Amino acid sequence: MVFHPSLYMRIRWYAAGHRLPDPPVAQLDRQVSALKLGSSRRTVERELGKTQTWQILTYGSREQLWYGDGRWELYFTDRRLSGKVLYN
Numbered sequence: 001m002v003f004h005p006s007l008y009m010r011i012r013w014y015a016a017g018h019r020l021p022d023p024p025v026a027q028l029d030r031q032v033s034a035l036k037l038g039s040s041r042r043t044v045e046r047e048l049g050k051t052q053t054w055q056i057l058t059y060g061s062r063e064q065l066w067y068g069d070g071r072w073e074l075y076f077t078d079r080r081l082s083g084k085v086l087y088n
Contacts, residue, residue: 028068032084035074039081041065044074 031048044065045051053066063076075083 025068025071028071029086032067032072032074032086035081035084037081037083041076041079041081044081 028048035044035047041063048067051065051067053070055064057063061078063079065074065076066072067074071087073085073087074081075085
């Protein structure tokens, strides 16, 4: 996929009645909390599974992965986990 450089927002919406119920998040929260900073992207994907949403800010050096339908944002620098943020 290629995105236009001026893309600054992404939005997901569901038609009325078509949104899936939110899955339980306790297990995901425990798994993400257990990840150690400096872990490789491969290790993170082995522990959490492949993500369906990601942003590449500078290919190969700064990436963001999203887990739990936007619940967790994981930051990678040089393919190593450098931060994680929980959005409630």
